[in-house]
Amino acid sequence: MNNRQLINGVEIPAIGYGTGMPSDEARTCVSEAIRTGYRLIDTAEMYHDETGVGQGIKDTKIPRNEIFISSKLNNPIRNYDETIAAFNQSLKDLQTDYLDLFLIHWPNPSDIRPNWEKRNAECWRALEDLYLQGKIRAIGVSNFWVHHLKALEKTQRVAPMVNQLLLAPGEKQEEVVAYCKQHNIQLEGYSPLGKGKIMNVDLLKQIADTNGKTPAQIALAWSMVHEFIPLPRSTKATRMKENYETLDVRLSAQQIDQIDQLDGVLGKSANPDLI
Ligand SMILES: NC(=O)c1ccc[n+]([C@@H]2O[C@H](COP(=O)([O-])OP(=O)(O)OC[C@H]3O[C@@H](n4cnc5c(N)ncnc54)[C@H](OP(=O)(O)O)[C@@H]3O)[C@@H](O)[C@H]2O)c1
Incomplete structure (x- = not known):
């Protein structure tokens, strides 16, 4: 299964390539990732x-419509007009005239507290208009x-279609994950x-040795089992x-259960209201 479907019918690949590196390095890495x-x-x-x-x-x-490009609104952005301007700058920088997915990066940025609720509502209204x-x-x-x-x-007016969270063996974020699944919000x-x-x-x-795979592949296969x-x-x-070739890695029910029990092994996700 190489794609998943969002609530609005848009197809999204089942695994993505993460960036966050110097821009010139991103250029070579992203090309390599796409070739992979x-x-x-x-x-x-x-x-x-x-x-x-x-x-x-x-x-x-590769034709633009074969690549799914996702970006995120920066934390200092606080209202409708700033959101539209930031989005347009992203389009310009990414050399495209549309995005496949755009996310509000952080729900409660420290320099916006305590007005996060109003800020998110305003920024979301801009995202909704851009979507519509x-x-x-x-x-x-x-x-x-x-x-x-x-x-x-x-x-x-439009419900979020995706919530991107820290999700890895040891950090399942059960409460918000259950809520998102209930509301058909795809988890990344x-x-x-x-x-x-x-x-x-x-x-x-151990599981990697048993299955003839690597620990990274086991962690990524576990993510996909949970539909992240x-x-x-x-x-x-x-x-x-190696990471991309996880799409065909299979885990037994017992292995999934064992990985599920790893709670806290790598530390917990930061509280978005506190950092
Ligand atoms: N929404 C948010 O707030 C948020 C926050 C953090 C990250 N993200 C997104 O999530 C993406 C990934 O997160 P991340 O970079 O924090 O963590 P990650 O993907 O869990 O780990 C990246 C690290 O693992 C190493 N690595 C990758 N594949 C490996 C393998 N097969 N074997 C051994 N080591 C391996 C990489 O080193 P090498 O480069 O040397 O391989 C790198 O140091 C980011 O790129 C970004 O797109 C989003």
């Missing part, structure tokens, strides 16, 4: 690499917990390799390939 097979590229205004990402996509000469105008194929949020989603529901998993720390977890090493879209980042071609 990735078709979903995750970037953000905050990463300052959209120009390199856009150029890397162009370099491959056809400039974004799907809209969503990132790092939103249940109370942030419920606050948005008070004014939203960032830091799906625990920022690289997953390689040192004994259980994952993992977004692994690597600057190395061999690892990009």
Whole structure:
């Protein structure tokens, strides 16, 4: 299964390539990732690499409609007009005239507290208008917990289609994951390799040995079993390939259960209201 379907019918690849690197490096890495097979590229205004990402996509000469480009609204943006301007800048930097997915990056940025609810409602209204105008194929949020989603529901005309969260073995974020599944909000998993720390977890090493795979592949297969879209980042071609080749890795029910029990092994996701 190489694609998943969002609530509005838009198809999204089942695994994506994560960025967040110097822009010139992003250019070469994104090209390499696309050559490897990735078709979903995750970037953000905050990463300052959209120009390199856009150029890397162009370099491959693959038609625009075959690549799923996702970016995120930066934290200092606080109202409707700023959101429209930031989105237009993202389009310019990415050298495209539409995005496949655009997310509010953080629900409660420290310099906007305590006005996060009003800020999210205003920024969301802009995302909704861009979506309704056809400039974004799907809209969503990132790092939103249940109370942030419920606050948005008070004014939203279009429900978020995606919530991107830290999801990796040891961090299942059960409450918000259950809420999103109940509301047909597709989950994307960032830091799906625990920022690289997953390689040192004994259980994952054991399962990897048993299955003839690597710990990274086991972690990513676990993400997919839970219907998360993992977004692994690597600057190395061999690892990009290793991570992408997870699509056909199978885990037994017992192995899934064992990985589910790893609660807290890599530390918990930051509280978005506190950092
Ligand atoms: N929405 C948000 O707030 C948010 C926050 C953080 C990240 N993200 C997104 O999620 C993506 C991934 O997150 P992340 O970079 O934090 O963590 P990650 O993908 O879990 O881990 C990346 C680290 O793992 C290493 N690695 C990758 N594949 C490997 C493999 N097969 N074997 C061994 N090591 C491997 C990489 O090193 P090498 O480069 O040396 O391979 C890198 O140091 C980001 O690129 C970004 O798109 C979103």
